[in-house]
Amino acid sequence: MTVARSLLLFALAAIAEIGGAWLVWQGVRENRGAAWIGAGVIALGLYGFAATFQPDAHFGRILAAYGGVFVAGSLLWGMAMDGYRPDRYDIAGAAICLAGVAVIMYAPRS
Template identity: 80%
Template sequence: MTIARSILLFVLAALAEIGGAWLVWQGVREQRGLWWAGAGFLVLGLYGLVATFQPDPHFGRILAAYGGVFVAGSLIWGMVVDGFRPDRWDLIGAAICLLGVGVIMYAPRG
């Protein structure tokens, strides 16, 4: 159950960070206005909060592992929201990152 909870928290954190950054991008880069950017800042704050609920007590480990989730999540976000089509190297890189997440977070420790 702890691994399932951890994975769910990583997914929620990715949605908050990537979604928040996307909102800021839309507000500033796509000139949709300060409301979009402001909403993005709020959602980005939620990302920081969600990360604190990870069961592992080590901040560095959680953020290092989350980096791999962020990479894969960003590619998925781009595909779903922006019509981005990753090439095989993007997919291989994301798979390597997710493998790293598994090793960092879920390897047996003594």
């Protein structure tokens, strides 16, 4: 159950951070206005809380692992929201990052 909870928290953090950054991008770069920017700032703030609920107590480990989730999540977000189509190198890189997440977070430790 701990791994499932951790994965869910990583997914929520990715949605909040990537979604928040995308909303700010839309507000500024696509001229959608202050409401989009404000929603993005709120989402980015929620991201800041998501990591605190991870079962591991080490900030550096959580954020290092989340970096891999962010890489893969950003590609997925781009596909869903902007029509981006990753190439095989994007996919390979994301897979490597996710393998790193698994090692950092879920390798057995004594």
